[in-house]
Amino acid sequence: MRRRLTRAETKARTRALLLDAAARTFARKGFTGASVEEIAEAAGFSTGALYSNFSSKEALFLELLSDRRRDRLAAAAQALDAHGAGTGEAVAELGRLLVDVADKDIEFAALQAEFWLYxxxxxxxxxxxxxxxxxxxxxxEGLVGAAMARRGAPDGVCVEEVSTVVAALFIGLVRQRRIDPDCVSEELFGQALNWLFTGINAASDEG
Amino acid sequence: MRRRLTRAETKARTRALLLDAAARTFARKGFTGASVEEIAEAAGFSTGALYSNFSSKEALFLELLSDRRRDRLAAAAQALDAHGAGTGEAVAELGRLLVDVADKDIEFAALQAEFWLYxxxxxxxxxxxxxxxxxxxxxxEGLVGAAMARRGAPDGVCVEEVSTVVAALFIGLVRQRRIDPDCVSEELFGQALNWLFTGINAASDEG
DNA sequence: GCTTTGACATAGCGGTCACTATCTGAATAG
DNA sequence: CTATTCAGATAGTGACCGCTATGTCAAAGC
Structure with missing residues (x-):
């Protein structure tokens, strides 16, 4: 049986519900396209409740900007841990991550695009x-550094640069997969990473 | 001295000016954020002129969607031709393309993101x-195929897949360069392409 | 148990928006 | 030269939006 909630607890709950509803609504309609009434209603509250928890529509949006990526990151890290990161399977797991973000968590990519444009x-x-x-x-960078070390990558290659390339590749493939899934198979991200890391080793052996 | 314009000519000119203004305005404000009056004014016309040339705000937006990428592509192809595509310099030229799109043609990336979200x-x-x-x-795919042939890439690798990877990398790097230019140097795109093509050769030599 | 506080609801205000009905004047047609 | 057509200007119209002023009722404090 549910304990009676204190004022602070209900307020925190309302806030969280509003944030969830805002993430859904902003992803589906965009920042300017989503109305505060729409968001409040999706959370089961009125606009009064929204403005009692956030100073403006923009403040709500910016709070999501700080929050949501952390959530995604935690979920991704957990998925990777569960499937043997640090082993050769990490690449396969990253491929699965691509599918998750592109196909299932359809909110995430749209929200990040909204954040970028904003x-x-x-x-x-x-x-x-x-x-x-x-x-x-x-x-x-932790994952990439580990992968490079495992494959015996040389010292001359900058982990930050490789990580940036990996992240860019990921974002670009997610975007393209939403446009034409047939062009971006589930394995393509892993495949590209294999090419990339192989190339890093080979290129440095020469120079 | 300017010949007197016919009705069809002035109308075509008005249309083109409206499209240009729409591209600028949509890029700067987004589809929902840009108003038709704003667009018409930026082109030097009234909303009546806009609705006399396009059936709705959406129709104008969709016409840009078909047009603008072609323009960009033509400009890019010209730039590549001018600097010896088909040679080893092509990679360096692609790096320059990244800078152009990310830093100078700030409209393009924003417009493409708007199109994707829409x-x-x-x-x-x-x-x-x-x-x-x-x-x-x-x-x-033409460029990528040529690059792979020049580097003696094997038959087992699919040109379409490699092209998708190259395009994804490009989009992702442009995006990241707009967030933090220090993380994405002008040479990084070319560097990544080198890794990628080197890796494609090496990986296939093994299997 | 009375008072105070504050989370949330309700209603409305000023402003903006996409779109349209109507008008004007210049290019075309005869 | 006259009549017609039509590109583009002007002036709305109804709908919606962000935000706020105010009301309500239950929890918190004593």
Whole structure:
């Protein structure tokens, strides 16, 4: 049986519900296309509740910008851990991640695109986006560094650069898979990573 | 001295000016954020002129979707031709293309992101976007095929797949360069392509 | 148990938007 | 020269939106 909630608890719950509804609605309609009434209704509240928890539509949006990528990152890390990261299977698991993000979590890619466009147009929030991206890139650098070490990659190659390339590849493939799934098979991301890491080793052996 | 324009000529000119203004405005404000009055004014006309040339805001947007990528493609092909495509310099030239698209033609990336989001949300226009993308990918496949042949790549590797990877890499790097230019140097795209093509050769030598 | 507080609901205000009905004047046709 | 057509201007119209002022009722404090 459910304990009676305190005021602070219900407020926190309302906030979380509003954030979830906002993520769904912004992803489906865009920042300007989504109305605050729509968001509040999707969460089961009124606009009054929304403005009692967030100072403006933009503030709600920016809070998502800081939050959601962290959520995704945690889920991805968990999935990778569960399937033997640090082994040769990591590449296969990254392929599965591509499918997850492109096909299942259809909100994520759309939201990130919204964030990017918003930051391009409102330079004052670009720092926040850059920080959010940097956070996930640092996690990725751990994986990439491990992969390079396992494959005996040389010292001359910059882990940050390789990570940036891997992340760019991922984003580009997710986007393309939403346009034409036939062009981006589930294995293509893993395949491309194999080419990339093989090439890194081979290229440095020459120079 | 300027010849007196016929009605058809002035109308075509008005249409073109409206399309240009629409590209600028949609890129800067987004599809929902840009108003038709804003677009018409930027072109030096009234909303009446706009609705006399396009049936709706959406029709104007969709016309850009078909047009603008072709323009970009033509400019890119010209730039590549001018700097010795088909030689080893092609990779360096592709690096320059990255800088052009990311830094100078700031409209292009934003517009493409708008198109993608719009197509995601309005499945009936996804076909148009897919066709537009396929057009540029086919041009890219010519370049990629030539690069692979020059480097003596094996038969077992699918040109379409490699092209998709190259395009994805490009899009992802442009996006990241707009977030943090320091992370994506001008040479990184060319560097990544070198890794990629080197890896394609090496991987197939093994199997 | 009375008072105070504050989370959330309701209603409405000013402003903007996509789109249209109507008008004007210049290019065309005869 | 006159009549017609039509590109483009002007001036709305109804709908919607972000936000706020105000009301309500239950939890918190004493």
């Amino acid at each position: 930051a391009i147009r409102n330079p004052r929030v670009m720092d926040a986006l850059a920080a959010s991206v940097r956070e996930s890139h640092q996690a990725l | 197509a995601i949300r309005n499945p009936r226009v996804m076909d148009a976007l897919a066709a537009s993308v396929r057009e540029s990918h086919q041009a890219l």
